Amino acid sequence: MTATKQKLSTKYPITWCPGCPNNLILESVKTTLSKLIDSGKYKHQDFAMVTGIGCHAKIFDYLNLSGIYGLHGRVLPTCLGLKIGNPDLSVIGFAGDGDAYAEGIAHFIHAGRYNADFTYVVHDNQSFSLTTGQATPTSQQGYKNKSQIFGVVDMPLNSIKLALATGVNFIARAFAYDTKHTAEMLERAIKHRGFSFVEIIQPCLIFNLDMNNLNKLFYKIPVNKDKAKAEKLAEEWNYNTKEGKIPIGVIYEAPSSTLKEKYFRKSASLKK
């Protein structure tokens, strides 16, 4: 482990299940952050994170970064607050699929519009695992769980399509097992000026086992800047089956004005 990675770690005992891909996401995050810090362009103390509540959120205790271990579903407004409070912070929000797409969906559909300059990482394991496996909005039809004993009847939410539709200008998907690619996506997301959304597909080894072993479906795409193509890429997988292909990579990237430019500059010019 590099010295920077060491500094990014805490001594807190890891309580994820043995073999949980969250460990790999943690590793990817450390790889990205240490690279950025070592480049000299980012300072360790300038990073701040926000987590929701759920398995993903335990990352808060394992990363030696400033931040708020917040409420379930409220990662986005808390991140937005950090940026409105201090626009110079490099903010990363971590949320689970239940966090992001169930409890917190109302915030997600405004994030592209505000376009505050921070990164939103959603660990999508298609189940509420820390509450023992209930279905989330991205669980597949037929998924039998303790609260839906006859199985999920609704189609899952396609979060990439939603992000595109709501004006998010950086959308990437990664697969937790591919740590090198995940780290690259995180780096691109952090460097993107404006709101960036990275969905990391992450199997749960305990619940919703039917959605494990998707490995052969993933394929890497080059960075895409074309909106029409992005919409097609978003359609390629519907989260519901283990058929078709799952594109990973930067699904859409476009430059746009950030909250700081739009809002703070406008207020500043009005004050003159």
Added chain:
Amino acid sequence: MRLNILIGGKAGQGINKISAIISNALSKQGYFTFNYRDYQSLIRGGHNFNVLSISDQWIASHESKIDGLVALDELTLKLHKLELKPAGFIITQKGFEDLGRNLNVALSGALIKILGLDKKILLQEVKTQLGDEAAKAIEKGYNSQKTKFSLKKLNNNITIMSGGQAVSQGAINSNIDRHIAYPMTPATGVLHELSRMQLKNDNLVVFQPESEIAAANIALGVSFAGKRVMVGTSGGGFDLMSETLSLQGMSEIPLVVYLASRPGPGTGVPTYTSQADLDIALRAGHGEFPRIVVAPGDPIEAIENTNECFYLSEKFGALSIILSDKHLAESEFSLNKQANKPLRVDVKRKLPGKTIVKTSSYEHDIFGCTAEDTKIINQGVQRRLKKYEDIKKEVQKFQMTKLYGKKNSKNLIFAWGSTKGAILDAIKDLDCKFLQVLYLKPLSSEIKKEIQKAKNVILIENNVTGQLGRLIREKTGIKIPNRILKYDARPFRSDELKIQIKKMLK
């Protein structure tokens, strides 16, 4: 001397403009005014009215009997004619039908003449603000009436301010950096006022997010990043913030909440007044954690209490709630004194960007990492408990209660918040004293002492269950049996209240 003038019409006819013009002219003449605004939840049409009370002494209430009726439509005349005193005057739209939008200005001119005020200053102001047509309308109104009162100039230096403006001023005095709010009557006045104040305060940014839940969480983010922040809302929005208030309790990020209440439950009566949210201010949020709840009773107190809340929140990493209501937030008061010099609110915490600082909604150790160990849990619980003890000591510096009236009377009135004005006006020549409770949490120990000294204790509240009474009983074990409660979504009127108090005096 006291006059009550009721100005009524449809929403959109500009009755507030009349109140503003007349109050402005009167304050220049050295007279105190109090403007009560009674309006419906609609934008055009309906029936709205203001009661503008005028006096040569400080007043902070309106009365039920009126000396003058300014009717911009027929309905006003019909609804309020019976409230007019025998010698009262009426001004109607008759004769001004051709003025269109300038009807309100013409009636202001008429009122100026009746009150015997100088039209020159008014004319000049109207000309610059509203143009020549409006100035002509003033003249026309002025010439249509005869002088009935001659309000000779008094030597008072008066400014006019609403409770909402005062909360904004208190926030500005505390160097507020960010105001985060979602529109909800009657808290919106502060959102608008602080938004305007961005023009003169370089550090201030006002942001309106997608919901109150977002507002509260954004505010915690802002505060954690090192900025002074306040959220503003009314009951429904405050309910939505509850979980985040609880997060504040655990994370100990300073947070100031402006809660301007209106009648509930549910949507209730959105543009009217009530004091029914003391309970939620005291208790909202799961778990046990310290907080400060302060209820100012007039604009000067609103300025001071808001500043105290910023100070206490920052000093203790605490939740402070400024509890107001529609009556205080939107009524316009005359002020002839200055608020206390504000306390400095300095951010001296460890901040992200400077060092590594973590906080959590989980019970956590000193590094901010999750804890389930009993020892650390006990430390956390006791730290929060001790914080409240420290807050209790600190607030002794402030006026937690105020005593008015005949200090050695055996009759004691208890009240809090916006009822102050009507009570002070009602008890002017009664044998009683009035203890105003500003700090509802922590509660002053003076309260028990005063109750024990008094023979006859009367509780006055703008709600149906007597929430302050319940709080006092909880803290002192003493039940206050004599209660004057008003819960028709309207504030007390001082003349009616005086009769009610008189019946209870011993």
